[in-house]
Amino acid sequence: MDSDSYLDVLADFAETPRERITMEAELADIGLDSLSLLEIIMRLETATGASLDVDQGVTTVQELFDHVRERAGEAS
Amino acid sequence: MSARVVVTGMGVVGPLGPDLPRTASALMAGEHGIVPREATSEGDDIRVHAPVRGLDVAEHFPRRELHRMDRFAQLAVVAAREAASRAGLEESVDRDRLAVLLGTALGGVHSGFEAQQQLTASGVRRVSPLTIPTMMGNSAAAGVAIDLGAGGEVVTPVAACASGTVAIGQAMRMIRHGEAEVVVAGGSEAMTAPVVYAGFQNLRALTRATDPDRASLPFDRDRSGFVMGEGAAALVLEAEDHARARGAAILGVVAGYACTDDAHHITAPEESGAAVQRAIRAALRDAGDDGALVHVNAHGTGTALNDRVEARALAAELGDRAVVTSTKSMTGHLAGAAGALEAVAGLIALQEQRVPATVGTRQLDEGIDIDVVLGSARAVAFSTVLSLSLGFGGHNAALVLRRPEA
Numbered sequence: 001m002d003s004d005s006y007l008d009v010l011a012d013f014a015e016t017p018r019e020r021i022t023m024e025a026e027l028a029d030i031g032l033d034s035l036s037l038l039e040i041i042m043r044l045e046t047a048t049g050a051s052l053d054v055d056q057g058v059t060t061v062q063e064l065f066d067h068v069r070e071r072a073g074e075a076s
Numbered sequence: 077m078s079a080r081v082v083v084t085g086m087g088v089v090g091p092l093g094p095d096l097p098r099t100a101s102a103l104m105a106g107e108h109g110i111v112p113r114e115a116t117s118e119g120d121d122i123r124v125h126a127p128v129r130g131l132d133v134a135e136h137f138p139r140r141e142l143h144r145m146d147r148f149a150q151l152a153v154v155a156a157r158e159a160a161s162r163a164g165l166e167e168s169v170d171r172d173r174l175a176v177l178l179g180t181a182l183g184g185v186h187s188g189f190e191a192q193q194q195l196t197a198s199g200v201r202r203v204s205p206l207t208i209p210t211m212m213g214n215s216a217a218a219g220v221a222i223d224l225g226a227g228g229e230v231v232t233p234v235a236a237c238a239s240g241t242v243a244i245g246q247a248m249r250m251i252r253h254g255e256a257e258v259v260v261a262g263g264s265e266a267m268t269a270p271v272v273y274a275g276f277q278n279l280r281a282l283t284r285a286t287d288p289d290r291a292s293l294p295f296d297r298d299r300s301g302f303v304m305g306e307g308a309a310a311l312v313l314e315a316e317d318h319a320r321a322r323g324a325a326i327l328g329v330v331a332g333y334a335c336t337d338d339a340h341h342i343t344a345p346e347e348s349g350a351a352v353q354r355a356i357r358a359a360l361r362d363a364g365d366d367g368a369l370v371h372v373n374a375h376g377t378g379t380a381l382n383d384r385v386e387a388r389a390l391a392a393e394l395g396d397r398a399v400v401t402s403t404k405s406m407t408g409h410l411a412g413a414a415g416a417l418e419a420v421a422g423l424i425a426l427q428e429q430r431v432p433a434t435v436g437t438r439q440l441d442e443g444i445d446i447d448v449v450l451g452s453a454r455a456v457a458f459s460t461v462l463s464l465s466l467g468f469g470g471h472n473a474a475l476v477l478r479r480p481e482a
Contacts, residue, residue: 015139036140038205045201 001048001072006065009047013040023062030061040064048072079315080331081251082480084324085163086420087155087262090307091126091407095158098130099417100424104453106435108406110288110303116270121284122277124291126305126408127268144206145219146184151308151413152216152264153223159260160224163312168322173257175228176217177247178264178310179239181412181467183213183232186269216264216308228256234412236467237375238335239263240309241415241475245333247313257318262416264308273304279343281379292409294376294402294434295383295448297441302377305408309416311423328423329478331460332363338470345381345466349389352472356393356462359474363460369397371431371456372446373422373463376402377409382466387444390464399456401425401449405434415465415473422461422477430455 003023011018014030021030027037041052044064050071058064089095091109092102102109113125133142133150136157142150156176160166165174187210195203209215214232221230229250233242240263247261267273276282283301285291293299311330319326336355340346360370372394375386390398403414403421410417425431430453437450461477 013140031140035144035205035209042202042205051201 001068003065006068009043010040010061013043021061023065025061026059027061027064044068079252079317080329081248081313082316082319082326083311083328083330083423084314084319084326085159085165085312086327086423087158087162088307088309088417088420089128089131089151089155090309090410090417091129091305093129094131096162103406103421103424103432104428104430106406106433106452108292108435110291110408112288116273120270120273122273122282123284123286124288124303126303128306144209146187146210146215147266147268148180148184148264149216149219151266152178153219155262155264155308156220156224156260156310159310159312164324165224165258165312169258171225172227174224174226175247175250175256175259176221176226176230177233177243177259177261178217178220179233179235179243179412180213180216180264181234181236181239182265182267182272184211184215185272186266187211189269189271220260224260226260235471235473236469237409237411237414238465238467238471238473239412239415240417241419241463241465241473242335242471244311244330244416244419245335245473245475248330248333251313251315258312258314260310261313262308262310263413265411265413266306267304267411268306276304283378290436292378292405293437294374294378294405295387295440295444296437297439299378299380299383299441301379302404303408305410307407307410307417308413309420311416311419326480328426329480330475331478332359332476333474334358334362335471335473337472340470343468345385346470347385349385349392351470352386352389352466353393355472355474356389356464359462359476363476363478368460369399369456369458370394371422371425371458371461372398372400373418373461374400374402375464375466376404376434378404384443386464386466387446391445398446399431399449399454399458400446401431402434403432405436415463415475418463418465419475419477422463426461426477426479429457
């Protein structure tokens, strides 16, 4: 999953324009709470086939992306 | 003497319309909300239902908020917002003393069944993390609490089809006992899942009628079961002094409440109706019965047994004093929301001094020796409404409403 499609998933879920989401942003800043994070993770798992681990304590858009990349790498 | 409990706001979303004005106008005009229904699978014999009319929930919530709630919770929030807004709750209310009592019969079962289908089709890891928060029966009350910022007691009374009436009755007691300053009370239900229809069909409780105009026939000799309805209704209750101090308009008084149980059978009502009579008597006593005419908003489901037992209890307890209607002739059966919508209907009838008709019903069955309003709404001078709700489990809830000036 590249950063473009990753940000598309986030923007769609958060109902926020794509350009408003930066890699440095906190997930909470784009309106994603703990429950939303669980939902996003399920979407990202479906999109990548990777198994994500929410206990990793990710808090920023970048951290979540890194985690997806890492796990997707393991899956492929 | 405990405080008089008054109603200062009402909200409703149901088969007659997506708000109070449209519901009130359909109610008085006798325009029912029953429509044809497609079978969902082989063996599904139910051809009519009464879904919410004229509501697009997407206009009321952002998408992300929407899918955090089962439909029964979405409907509850829409109805509660209307009630709160009409009561002017935005201002001058102590949020820590604002309570929410919202009943339901089956709550978020639809979400639960969808999750089970997902589990069967795709496995554990594809089951939504929202399954539990959408399924849980208290999610409507909690959703309303979050929406209105209600930090007092927030709970969900469950008494099957009597839940809405129980919620309002218990809310009245809370205000009387000073346990809350303002209570948003009512009920919500959205039993749209095919498995719920299948269960009721096999209980022989739902009508197999195909003509929407002749499907929900409370007290009629041709009645053959109830029509499934959907919706939510909420009332804002507070002590009269509190309402007057903040300048709120007083729409009616919740004057009495009682609830009894048949202690007899999990689905069938006890034939003598003795426990229903006890509930009626105790609620009227609680209200300070004046012996005058009573408009009865009956439970009146259109099932053979319910209507026979209820009519027997009403005839024995009230005789000629009762002018009876069944709102379910127009809305179908809203289960845990029924009593709440019917309390709203009773207050509308009080305001307009007209009793809506039991539409659809043409000829009362043998043994139904009560005065049921048929044809069109009847002008009646009355000050008291008795709203009855009877639920699986033998629950008999009776609520007494009065005009503010009575």
